[in-house]
Amino acid sequence: MRFDDRSVVVTGGALGIGQAVSELLAARGAYVAILDWNESAGNETAEKIITAGGRAFFQKVDVSDFENVNRAVENAGKVFGKLNALVVSAGIQRYGTAETTPEDQWNEVLDINLRGAWHASRAIIPYLKKQGGGSIVNVSSVQALASQQNVLAYTVSKHGLLGLTRSIAMDFARDNIRANALCPGTVDTPMLKWAASLDPDPQAVYDACSRMHPLGRIAQAREIAEVAAFLAHESSSFVTGAVWTVDGGLLTQIGGVPQTDAV
Numbered sequence: 001m002r003f004d005d006r007s008v009v010v011t012g013g014a015l016g017i018g019q020a021v022s023e024l025l026a027a028r029g030a031y032v033a034i035l036d037w038n039e040s041a042g043n044e045t046a047e048k049i050i051t052a053g054g055r056a057f058f059q060k061v062d063v064s065d066f067e068n069v070n071r072a073v074e075n076a077g078k079v080f081g082k083l084n085a086l087v088v089s090a091g092i093q094r095y096g097t098a099e100t101t102p103e104d105q106w107n108e109v110l111d112i113n114l115r116g117a118w119h120a121s122r123a124i125i126p127y128l129k130k131q132g133g134g135s136i137v138n139v140s141s142v143q144a145l146a147s148q149q150n151v152l153a154y155t156v157s158k159h160g161l162l163g164l165t166r167s168i169a170m171d172f173a174r175d176n177i178r179a180n181a182l183c184p185g186t187v188d189t190p191m192l193k194w195a196a197s198l199d200p201d202p203q204a205v206y207d208a209c210s211r212m213h214p215l216g217r218i219a220q221a222r223e224i225a226e227v228a229a230f231l232a233h234e235s236s237s238f239v240t241g242a243v244w245t246v247d248g249g250l251l252t253q254i255g256g257v258p259q260t261d262a263v
């Protein structure tokens with residue numbers, strides 16, 4: 001699955017799943033615009049791609065600011081001459097219930113995870129239309145389809161991403177613009193490392209997450225990137241408005257019972 005002569009915008013492309021997507025698409029021939037607010041990691045990822053013979057550039061962007069995102073997408077359009085696909089991976093995790101979540105935390109999570117995804121789509125859709133179509137891939141989460149305790153704002157944002165994806169899929173189908181959501185289980189990224197670091201025994205968090213997935217392990221970011229690449233590519237030309245779980249079987253098991261070797 002090659003991306004020669006294709007240009008792709010990746011939000012959150014500096015680290016984690018977005019980084020894996022940027023590296024994979026660039027290795028397959030794409031021009032990649034990495035939009036992220038982490039300047040050092042963004043530059044490092046772009047340089048790594050270029051050193052490996054790929055084509056990428058980094059732009060510092062806070063996805064919650066539409067003008068910021070729009071300028072960066074415009075710039076990518078100028079540099080590449082056209083834009084073919086968008087992968088939205090910028091996101092944050094915070095903890096709280098309906099009782100304990102402060103207003104500013106709700107706003108922060110929704111502004112980045114949901115409003116940020118809308119901003120990126122809103123900015124790129126005119127370019128995709130000009131190209132006669134394209135693909136938008138929103139990285140949501142299994143927490144768009146089920147939930148855990150103490151993650152109110154995150155879960156709401158990830159459920160919302162499915163609505164955003166489906167709305168875009170409907171509104172722009174006749175422009176040949178496809179939009180799909182990807183719902184990963186637990187993935188080994190800096191976000192997970194941060195979440196585990198909040199526990200007195202971070203390794204126990206990794207072990208529990210591994211046991212929770214029927215495949216008996218968590219995902220590597222590359223495994224999520226492979227599915228994002230398929231959805232971003234014309235190979236998935238009849239897939240739109242879809243929700244793809246990439247969760248090692250997590251949502252398939254009854255009752256969420258952890259797997260043991262004894263069963």
Ligand SMILES: NC(=O)c1ccc[n+]([C@@H]2O[C@H](COP(=O)([O-])OP(=O)(O)OC[C@H]3O[C@@H](n4cnc5c(N)ncnc54)[C@H](O)[C@@H]3O)[C@@H](O)[C@H]2O)c1
Nearest residue numbers: 012015016017036037062063090091141186187189190191
């Ligand atoms: N890691 C997991 O287990 C997991 C599971 C399911 C879904 N997800 C989702 O996948 C996406 C990527 O997660 P990850 O694990 O790679 O996270 P990560 O923290 O490792 O990487 C996220 C990237 O987004 C960037 N970012 C965050 N806020 C931003 C903002 N306001 N503007 C621009 N860039 C911003 C960060 O700088 C970072 O480069 C997120 O939306 C996350 O919710 C992750």
